[in-house]
Amino acid sequence: MKTYRHLFFDLDHTLWDFETNAHETLAQLYTDYDLARHGLFSFAEFSQRYSEVNHALWRLYQSNKVTQKQLREVRFVRTLTRLGVAEADVPTDISARFTDILPQKAAVFPHTHEVLTYLKDKGYRLHLITNGFEDVQHIKLASSKLTDYFEEVITSEHSGFLKPDPRMFTHALARTGATATESLMIGDNLECDVLGAYNAGIDQVYFNPDKRRHFAQTTYEISSLAELRDFL
Template identity: 70%
Template sequence: MKYRHIFFDLDHTLWDFEANADETLRHLFADHQLGQYGITVEDFIRVYSDINHGLWRLYQNNKITQQQLRTTRFPRTFVKLGLSESDSPANISEQFTDILPLKAAVFPYTHEVLDYLRDKGYVLHLITNGFREIQHVKLKSSNLTDYFQEIVTSECCGHLKPDTRIFQHALERTGATAPESLMIGDNLECDVLGAYNAGLDQVYFNPEKRRHAIQTTYEIACLSELKEIL
């Protein structure tokens, strides 16, 4: 067994963030009757997603805080849709944060593959930039908690992927070494390059088969392909 410790990212790798966010945003659109402003739910979701992704990139590069991320994404969405910040319901950000983690959609074969890896004797962990309290709710809602020995969040160690210090912290916390560890994630910068710089082999989870020029140890389009690697 070349690897013993398997580190997963959570959002966009196991937990289907886009599907769960889509469902949550549709709920909020209906709850706040946002159609009254002449916008469609599809435009609302598309614009919010673009803005949220941009703000997450800033957060991961330490250019904005967690609080700034949470409080600005919806007002900016309304402005981009041609409305005003005041049209953004006062509690919509808190509602989103409360409802989203309760959703349970995961990528195909998630539980099957995790069962397979656990039965084969691999020790499974998570490394995530997501907010600690939210990530634990997501794991419970999607029946993923029990698979993982350690759940390492950026908040618990003070560093965000791709900073090598979060990977080093994860290795120290789990008692693992880099040569016996494998990182699996969907983000080329945060998961693949971050792990590479920390000395870990990597699996790039690329379900949309995006073209790129980054050298990865392995690349998969479906989680079931991990059975061919491990």
């Protein structure tokens, strides 16, 4: 079995449970802004529509078709207007409030802390490589007590590239002093994490907790973080 020394983790949807944390944040906003007063949609509909809009915008962001500023400005306007709210009635600070509240949430995927402790104790050097915004990623790590596990946090804003661009990964290797052959990328996104790492010559672990069917070739595939202990 191949020997690895450097393990690169994605953060959102891999360790930090974005969907759970976003759901809690949206529930708070729905109450704080009394969105029910419009009488147009339930919280479930608000949450579902936001998820659809946000995922679509993130795909555009990762393709360099919108900026971070545009993503943040547009997501709630688009969500609420598509639910029937007049654009003039969309709270002007709702996106900023979301950005303030969300990273303070602490939900992580099952086994996150125990597996990271195990890997650290085994002598692996742990790093993060994320397309998430620089100004919130470190807050997320602190809120979920993940900071101390990682030596380096490599963000797209700092590197100048977005996963799956192989230059994001080569930047990460250079910054950590790692080689591709001794490195392993663990993430939930087949394009950004798996294909991006593959194109940079790095082995990959596809984290697939919902066991979605796919036809991609991956070095490893897991549905639980606990499975990392089976080969690391």
